[in-house]
Each structure stands twice: as C-alpha cells, then as structure tokens.
Amino acid sequence: MDMHTEIRDFTVTVTKKEVVVAAQFPNQEHWLPLSNLDMCLVPPLDFSLYFCYTKPTCGDNWTFVSKVEVLKKALAKALVPYYALAGEIVPNSVGEPEILCNNRGVDFIEGFADIELQNLNLYRADETIGCKLVPKKKNGMLAVQVCRRTLALEI
Incomplete structure (x- = not known):
C-alpha cells in the first residue's frame, strides 16, 4: 500500500463483551504501589498492539469461535501469575x-470489521x-x- 493512499473509514461492530478473570486468584485482594517511573509519566503511558492472523482454510478444524475460546482460556491461565x-x-x-x-478481570470484546486488511493504512x-x-x-x-472481517457464519 502506498503511503499516500486515500484514507477509507471503516466500522467495527461489537458482537459480544465479557470479562475474563484469572483461572485461579492466587492471593487475597491487596494493593501494589506504582513505581516512581509509572507515577512520573504524565499523561500515563498507554500502548496498543494488534495482531493479524490468516483465515482458517477449508481443511482446518479451527473456526473463529474456537480460536476465540482458546484465547480466552489462555488469557485466564496467564492472569494467574500476572494477576495484577x-x-x-x-x-x-x-x-x-x-x-x-x-x-476484576480483563475486558474481552468480540466484533467484526467492514474492511479488508490490505485496505488499512498502516502508515x-x-x-x-x-x-x-x-x-x-x-x-x-x-x-x-x-x-474478523465479516459477520458471516462459519460452518
């Protein structure tokens, strides 16, 4: 994609919202202080990451729904040692x-976007x-x- 490609607006429609909690909560509720570096960042540093994966092939047993379920279970397990x-x-x-x-848990949102990946202006x-x-x-x-790209039902 050219750096000067026209920007195309798109919509993400949320289909489901839930909260994923740690599979086991290891400690009693308690407080952790922020580091001096964390408290000096004004405004607070927030960052975003997004990952793209290939669509399952016809012979692949993985559907979007099954991948999401695996991701939620893995997140719940990862939150045990990283409970903060x-x-x-x-x-x-x-x-x-x-x-x-x-x-409290992690907000977990599912949805679909009305744009092809190659049409996103990543520059x-x-x-x-x-x-x-x-x-x-x-x-x-x-x-x-x-x-995911469309709301079409997966078989």
Whole structure:
C-alpha cells in the first residue's frame, strides 16, 4: 500500500463483551504501589498492539469461535501469575494511583470489521485505525478485542 493512499473509514461492530478473570486468584485482594517511573509519566503511558492472523482454510478444524475460546482460556491461565493485570488502577488514601489486585478481570470484546486488511493504512495507523481495532480500557489494566472481517457464519 502506498503511503499516500486515500484514507477509507471503516466500522467495527461489537458482537459480544465479557470479562475474563484469572483461572485461579492466587492471593487475597491487596494493593501494589506504582513505581516512581509509572507515577512520573504524565499523561500515563498507554500502548496498543494488534495482531493479524490468516483465515482458517477449508481443511482446518479451527473456526473463529474456537480460536476465540482458546484465547480466552489462555488469557485466564496467564492472569494467574500476572494477576495484577486483572486488577485496576485506583487512587489510594492520599490520592496516588495504585494497583488494586482484585481479579476484576480483563475486558474481552468480540466484533467484526467492514474492511479488508490490505485496505488499512498502516502508515497512518493513529489516524486511520485509532481505537477501532484496539479498545480503550474502561476500568482495568488490560483490554482485548478480537475482530474478523465479516459477520458471516462459519460452518
């Protein structure tokens, strides 16, 4: 794709929202202080990642739904040792942000996009993709969104 390709707007339609919690919550609810570096970042540093995978072939037993289920189960297991990611940032008694490790969970969003991958302008991702493919976190520390190209039912 050319860097100067015209920007095409697209829509992501959310079909399902849920919260994935740690498979086992290892500790009692407790607080973790942020590091000095974390507290010095104004505004707080937030980053987004998105990954693209090939569509299953006809002979492949993996459907979109089955891949999403595996991803949710793996996330629940990963949150056991990294339980802080299932918490939320809240102010402590003196107003400083801290991590409340309470297994609130990770927002997990499913949807579909009305654009082909090759039509995304990745050279100007902030302008063209924005938060459409990567959701904004509401209360937690982490949010996951999975999208497919169409809403067509998989057989």
